[in-house]
Amino acid sequence: MHRTKTQFAKRINRVASGLERRGVVATYEVQDRLLANRSSRRRYAQVAPALDDVQRVVLERLREVNAARFVDETEAGLASEREGGESALRRRAGKEFLVRKYSWGVTLGLDDPWLRLGVNPRLLDLANGYLEMWSKLEYVDVWYTPPAGADERRSSQRWHRDFNDRHLLKAFIYLVDVDNETGPFEYVPRSAPGGELDRLWPWRPLGDNYPPEDEFAQKVDGRSVSFTAPKGTIIFCNTSGFHRGGFATGKPRVLATLTWDSPASLKALSERNYVFAASDDEPASEVQRYALT
Ligand SMILES: O=C(O)CCC(=O)C(=O)O
Secondary structure, three states: OHHHHHHHHHHHHHHOOHHHHHHHHHHHHHHHHOOHHHHHHHHHHHOOOOOOHHHHHHHHHHHHOHHHHHHHHHHHHHHHHHOOOOOOOEEEOOEEEEEEOOOOOEEEOOOOHHHHHHOOHHHHHHHHHHHOOOOEEEEEEEEEEOOOOOOOOOHHHOOEOOOOOOOEEEEEEEOOOEOHHHOOEEEOOOOOOOOOOOOOOOOOOOOOOOOOHHHHHHHHOOOOEEEOEOOOOEEEEOOOOOEEOOOOOOOOEEEEEEEEEOHHHHHHOOOOOEEEOOOOOOOOOHHHHHHHO
């Protein structure tokens, strides 16, 4: 089938005169608007597929090209900054190497594809199953990290534990292919509380979570894992274990990230980065509302 099509295409390209080409184009337009595709669209409308949340988000993203818009706006902002101009890019003190789509204080509803992904039942069930409680969606954002140039690793680009919670699950969704030059996420397996390496500079609420680098390298002794992976990969991890990432050297890194943690964390250690705007058009289930409020 594929071979036949390829040969047909070759023949068209080789021998078709201008007249033939126009005929092919006209045939395609008639088939698309009036004949073959019309009946195909009617069939689709009669028995529309029941999409699950992930599929809906993917569709939405395909339609809105949401991430692509963020990348375009960020690159335009960075270009303007390079020329000494102003930009509306969002950064946070201490982690200025990173541009954030939302940062803190944004109002989001379930029409936002990234927030929606954070309470997608398949992801939320996973977070709740891992944490063995109904979790809170604490953070949702999209990050753009330009290459660091001559800069050294800074803040979360160095090995650390997140102090937000010991009951923590993060997802990183790579929106570009991530190789060694794109600042892969790196993790030390079994270093989260309860793991066999949890005594290495153990997790404490608001603890001093950045160990001395030489000593850390000696103790971990090559046991870390580096997540180079293609665009679309989702990494789940408990970042109260040791991790680092985002030290892009050759190419910009773009990812979406979600954090689920415990109600205790929101009360004491962490700050949700968005305010949830409920809407009658997008009803949330009880477990989703719990996660969002
Ligand atoms: O960007 C990364 O890969 C890691 C980010 C990080 O360290 C964090 O979110 O705590």
